Amino acid sequence: MxxxxxxxxxxxxxxxxxxxxxxxxxxxxxxxAHSAVSIVRHFDDAERDSHRGYVGVRGTGWFLSPTTIVTAEHVTAGMNLSSHDWKPLEIVDGDNSQVIAARIQRVAGSQAEKLAVIELQHAVSDARSxxxxxxxxxxxxxxxxxxxxxxxxxxxxxxxxxxxxxxxxxxxxxxxxxxxxxxxxxxxxxxxxxxxxxxxxxxxxxxxxxxxxxxxxxxxxxxxxxxxxxxxxxxxxxxxxxxxxxx
CATH class of the missing domain: 2.40.10.10 (Trypsin-like serine proteases)
Known part of the structure; x- marks a missing residue:
């Protein structure tokens, strides 16, 4: 399937x-160019079982720095990212794709709609802030x-x-x-x-x-x-x- x-x-x-x-x-x-990227979290088997068979969650983000990406908070929530554990995140920039460990650095906003800053374990070399x-x-x-x-x-x-x-x-x-x-x-x-x-x-x-x-x-x-x-x-x-x- x-x-x-x-x-x-x-x-x-x-x-x-x-x-x-x-x-x-x-x-x-x-x-x-190279400032906005597609971000994809691929679920493991246990996560797929708890998410009704979905294999992952895809969203969009942009580089605040070569090691930080900003996105909507509900994207990181849907991806099951946390502020403690590093989890693999696929970062797609045009035809280039790489997987980097990521976690939530901070969440900003007091309303229902918030922003999340994702911290990457290492920098993306061609990222444009x-x-x-x-x-x-x-x-x-x-x-x-x-x-x-x-x-x-x-x-x-x-x-x-x-x-x-x-x-x-x-x-x-x-x-x-x-x-x-x-x-x-x-x-x-x-x-x-x-x-x-x-x-x-x-x-x-x-x-x-x-x-x-x-x-x-x-x-x-x-x-x-x-x-x-x-x-x-x-x-x-x-x-x-x-x-x-x-x-």
């Missing part, structure tokens, strides 16, 4: 977009994000709409991201993908999406939000600074 990859505790997103042209005023995506933005996003500001569906780097553009003002999205950076008419381009597998501003700085990290599902005959159909409305939830990167200040 073929193995299945899990989608995580909340949702692990995947980008199915084709690479899009970036406005001339923004950073060239080539400058961000991304600058972190210190000031919050401004409404209508243009952003882009990267993720790895099936090992291929994809780029999707969008805009920052507003910060959430209540419930589970309070304080979250709400985005509208799409490719052409496709508003579900950010979907299963992209959790942990960096949200990058026009200056090439990480401003937030993708964590969830807004969708609705309904049955049409024997099919389940998922739809996104209306045009002009946010469809992607992301965690502001400033929560990393808040954690450091608290410590």
């Amino acid at each position: 073929r193995g299945r990859f899990g989608r995580g505790v909340l949702v692990l997103f995947v980008l199915f977009a084709n690479t899009q042209a970036v406005p001339a005023a923004c950073v060239d995506p080539i400058q961000l 991304v600058a972190v933005r210190r000031d919050p996003l401004v409404p209508e500001e243009q952003v882009m994000t990267f993720a790895y569906p099936t090992g291929s780097l994809r780029l999707v553009q969008g805009r920052f709409v507003r910060f959430g003002d209540g419930g589970k999205v309070a304080g979250m950076a709400l985005l509208e991201m799409y490719e052409g008419e496709n508003r579900l381009v950010v979907d299963h597998g992209a959790s942990g993908a960096p949200v990058i501003d026009c200056n090439g700085r990480v401003a937030a990290v993708i964590s969830n999406v807004f969708t609705q599902s309904f049955q049409w005959g024997h099919r389940e159909i998922r739809i996104s939000t209306a045009w002009g409305m946010p469809n992607v939830v992301s965690v502001p990167i400033q929560v990393l600074d808040e954690l450091q200040a608290a410590n």
Whole structure:
């Protein structure tokens, strides 16, 4: 029987977009090569039994340093990573793949959606660290994000709409991201993908999406939000600074 990859505790997103042209005023995506990676945790036999036959969990992350990767906290939870035990983590960068022992260095954020910093046992030689933005996003500001569906780097553009003002999205950076008419381009597998501003700085990290599902005959159909409305939830990167200040 073929193995299945899990989608995580909340949702692990995947980008199915084709690479899009970036406005001339923004950073060239080539400058961000080797900064975002696909991260995969392959379960052992005991873990597969407890995860209904899933062979592992896949997400997206980006390099804070050559030995640290930032992703959404529910990705590391779905991977069964801990702050104590080192566990093998596959890191995929384009056509290159390597397995490095990893554990959780710290978790940041006080809301339901959090960030996790993964510590690697040794550095990734060609990793490119991304600058972190210190000031919050401004409404209508243009952003882009990267993720790895099936090992291929994809780029999707969008805009920052507003910060959430209540419930589970309070304080979250709400985005509208799409490719052409496709508003579900950010979907299963992209959790942990960096949200990058026009200056090439990480401003937030993708964590969830807004969708609705309904049955049409024997099919389940998922739809996104209306045009002009946010469809992607992301965690502001400033929560990393808040954690450091608290410590």
